[in-house]
Amino acid sequence: MLLTGSLLAVAVALIPLVYLGVRAAEAGGERIRAELLTGATAELAATSLALAALVTAGCLLLGVGAAFLVTRTDLPLRRTFGVVAALPLAMPTYVAAFGWVSVVDGFHGFWPAALVLTFCSFPYVYLPVAAALRSVDPAVEEVSQSLGRGGRRTFTGVTLRQIRPAVVAGGLLVTLYVLSDFGAVALLRVNTFTRSVFTSFDLGFDRVGALVQATALVVVTLVILGAELAVRRHDTRYAKVGGGTRRPARIVRLGPWRAPALLAIVAVAAGSFAVPGAALVRWTAEGVSRPGSPAEIAGAAANSMGVSALGAALTMLLALPIGLLTARAPGPLSAVLDRLTYLTHALPGLVVGLSLVFFGINVAYPLYQTRWLLALAYATLFLPLAVGAVASAAALSPPSLEEAARSLGRGPWAVLRTVTLPLTLPGIGAGAALVFLTCMKELPATLLLRPTGMDTLATELWTHTSVAAYAAASPYAALLVILSAGPVLVLARRALTPGGTP
Amino acid sequence: MNALVVRAAHKAFGPVKALDGAELTVPAGSLTAVLGPSGCGKTTLLRCVAGFEHLDAGEITLGDRAVSGSGRHVPAHRRGVAVVPQDGALFPHLDVAGNVGYGLDAAQRRSGRVDQVLELVGLAGYGRRMPHQLSGGQQQRVAVARALAPRPRLVLLDEPFSALDAGLRAGLRADVRAALHADGATAVLVTHDQGEALSMADQVVVMHQGRVRRQGTPLEVYRTPGDPWVARFVGDAVLLPGTAGGDRVPTPLGELALDRACHDTITVLVRPEQIRVTPPDAAPDAVAATVRGQLFHGHDVVLDLRLDDGTPVTARVLDRGQQLVPGQRVGLTVDGPVHAMPGPEPVAG
CATH class of the missing domain: 1.10.3720.10 (MetI-like)
Incomplete structure (x- = not known):
């Protein structure tokens, strides 16, 4: 059950990466070489x-x-x-x-x-x-x-x-x-x-070129990730050995x-x-x-919040099974699933957005130009943040607590209501808030995937800055900073x- | 009346047989210690009794009610078996009273039961504290009170003292034992600590490799362990080979009186405190030995000795200020009858 949910969630999160690979392969080796070399x-x-x-x-x-x-x-x-x-x-x-x-x-x-x-x-x-x-x-x-x-x-x-x-x-x-x-x-x-x-x-005239360059960027990212993994394998873990209270460190006099x-x-x-x-x-x-500015700002803020809430909700939905799996059934499989979510997190937002544009046009046309596709991009990009929050929240309610509760005569639902949820909800809520705010700040995927005519704080800032309208851009920028x-x-x-x- | 009976319990995790035909009987109102080295299956046994794990085969009966076995598995919350986990596992979001009252319904909570059990464990007046404001020992006391509060058929304690430091442990053991007795509770304590099992329990059950090797009072288990492995596990032991003829047996430590008559190749158990150390030739039947070293414990001294035929012997003597130095010659005699165990001592214990 948990495993099926996790596999499904990871599969959804990997859509952009896989689809990018499919499209790049379609372009053919000849074309890729011509573009890249x-x-x-x-x-x-x-x-x-x-x-x-x-x-x-x-x-x-x-x-x-x-x-x-x-x-x-x-x-x-x-x-x-x-x-x-x-x-x-x-x-x-x-x-x-x-x-x-x-x-x-x-x-x-x-x-x-x-x-x-x-x-x-x-x-x-x-x-x-x-x-x-x-x-x-x-x-x-x-x-x-x-x-x-x-x-x-x-x-x-x-x-x-x-x-x-x-x-x-x-x-x-x-x-x-x-x-x-x-x-x-x-x-x-x-x-x-x-x-x-x-x-x-x-500019619309070179879609294959964009795809190939995006793929090249992904390859560079993967090479760096792989190098880090190799380095870390040689790295020892520096755990503190033994108990005892720690004293504060000595202060160096400058x-x-x-x-x-x-x-x-x-x-x-x-x-x-x-x-x-x-x-x-x-x-x-x-x-x-400026005249008319407060209404515009309010509209953009409402759009930002709406689509970010959708993104955060979808992200948490996908993160719950993976987070619970890593916390409750740690093993090689859950570790691999956890790693896979980080893979898409390391992808540039622009690449994820681009891949989903093609995915929307060619595979899931009903989703194209809707908030759902943008929410999917957010979920792909920020899944690890949510998985981490869920896993550490679940760790606050270890199995031994639930066993103790059951041994005192409470059934599974009562234990969920009186022990598990009170302990984990704050952490999961904080994770959702973090994802929500991160979605608000996201720029490139939002630029590519937002439905036509929908402006968010980030895209408004982008539009105004591109035309050097600093005064018009500033309120959006200030709001984004405050939110973050x-x-x-x-x-x-x-x-x-x-x-x-x- | 037995509060708990376990028959022929089997439980495997993959290729590992955690329980391999374990048998256990716990009389109502008693404190039974399940003693064994880590990995012997004692925690698995406890988890099966609590209902957290399913038995592969065998049967568990609580009072007159079969709870595990022949396709039946009563879920943990319908067994009336309360656990005290190793780390206490207090609910961090509830105060002490909330923790202790967790297994009670509203009427029972108002009945004063919470204060009653808190007083039993020596924490009267601590109801409003939060778990993180308590020391490790206090947390364990709350965990015990929480388990006692709903008057379960059985309280299971899973190494509840192992995370505490030695000074705290002794006092807490005595208090928990007193609280369990005062409440008339039946309890099973799982531990790897011989001293804890022998000093706290009414009955000790020694487990090894998924099976119960010996069940009896602490005195019986210590004096007459029945096999060399148990003899070594519950205390220091000098094991000597011999061939018995009736109620006496010749050994490297001289001819010794047996606790039962037998005619066979046997292994003889001599506890180090049964060995008397005298000056050489002080007694006519003394066996000569050489001191090789000593461990000073304050109240007593453990001597590492070697008989002239090379047999190593350990003796525990009260410290009376006598100086024994390595190389010194002494004479050894044995006090009281020694325990006869069937068969030659296995090479590896």
Whole structure:
């Protein structure tokens, strides 16, 4: 029952990937070769990979640095900076790019895009590394020092080694994120795979070209995922051995480095959040006073919420059996199913959207140009978020609790009502809220799949920014940032609490 | 009257036979300890009795009611068998009173039963606390109170003390035993801890490889385990081969009195505390041995000795301040009759 549901859910989630493969195969090897083996494709690949590499390096530097300063030093106001450093997550990349473009003239091209993407995505490294630094047992560091290793050698030899899994995982997230990003590179006019696919498709004259490029992007993504898997297999798990309470870690005195450190973290905060934020505030004041604007904004917000609610509902429906299966019957099969959902999560939203457009036109025409197809795209993209929430919620009600309840004379339904649901509903609800907000921010798949005439906050922002109507675009951007801030604050607090999950 | 009877219980998980013909009888009002090493099937037995697992074959009867066997499986919530899991498994969203009252209906809850069992486990006045505000020991007390509250036919305790530290454990064992007795409950305690089983239970059942090897009072199981494996598992044992002639048997430790007459190749069980250590030649029938080492436990000392023919022997003596050093010569005598077990000792226990 649970297994059938899970298999069905994974099958639905894999539709875009499989259909993309089918279409690419139909195009034929000859055509693919003609499309791919060109100077233009090589240039696209070079730009995409260079951008991903540069941004990943920058994020590792900023992320690990900020995490160290905030968790292990006597930096002034480090608790505040701990939360501030996570805030860029609340800024969709296309909003940040728009913020910068609207204050700096001629802000476009490769280097500005790298800057914006680094500022937007370094929290993907910062949050897990901060959590890992918090959970490293100080006793291990003390042992290293007692064996004659000084502070610096202990840090590189013991501490860094223990947080390495978190660093690698964060770096991988950034790489995949940059490869799949569409909004920022499109606004800042950098020719990457995603932008090129969109242009080929949107101009309508080269659908096969779009398909082939999308497939190439998927292959690059899969290669990176595979490399990560291979690396992780060699990586040991760093569990704490034995019981006992953990003491907080020792604090490093910055001394003369205090002022430069403070300056650096303030600069990062300014670049990642303050500059685009200030731009939004400035333009929004003008934007909302335009005639007719409040009604338009309200309409777009209603559309956003409607389609996001639909997407979140569908996502949770698909996630429930998989999450319950991984929590209750862990095994090789449930692990594979769980991994498969991550596969589509790593796909660029643009690719998922494109594949579903073709799927809608050729296979499921009644769904084409309806909200259902867009909801399906959301479900495919964000399934792992929901599966994780369901699985960790289910873990809050372990089988031993339900057995204890049954042994006290309560039947299965009574146990479900009095024990299982009260314990799991909050977690599942939080997961649904997270998926809902993530759907609200999604841009590329929404652009491709929304029914004609339906505007959402994200697409309105896109439309207005493309024609440089900054004042008109700003209210949408501001609303998106506000909506995204809530879950980010929750995430940041979790990562910065001792014992929080990395 | 027996509260629980298990007959010829079989249960396999794939190729692993967890229960292989287990037999068990639990008298009403008693505390029975099911003792065995990990993997012996004792937890499976408990889960089958609770109704969480189906038996492959065999029969389980609670009082006069058959609950498992011959195609029948009464579901867990209709058995009246309350469990106390290893980790307590308190409902985290309910306070202590809510947890304890979980198995009661509204009228019973108002009857004062909740306060009554809380007092039994020494937690009177804790009703409004939440589980996370309690220490590990207190959580286990609540779990016991919760199981007692609906007056089940049987309370099953699954290693309830193993997660607690040693200092806490002793006190909690005594309190839980007192609470179970005061409430007249019938209980089965599953444990791998010999001391726990021997000190708490009215009856000890030793399990090994899915079968019950020995069932009896703690004293019977310790003194007359019946086979060498059980003898070693429930305590320190010196096992000696011998060929009995009537009620005496010649052994490397001299000619010893048996607890029963027999005429066969037997294995003799000498408990280390039965061995007296004297200066050499102090007694005429003493056997000479050499001290090889000692483990000091405070209240007593465990001596590692070797007889002149090479037989290793362990002796437990009260510490009276005498100094024994490795290499020192001593004489050994054996107090009281020793237990005769059929057959030569198997090579691997």
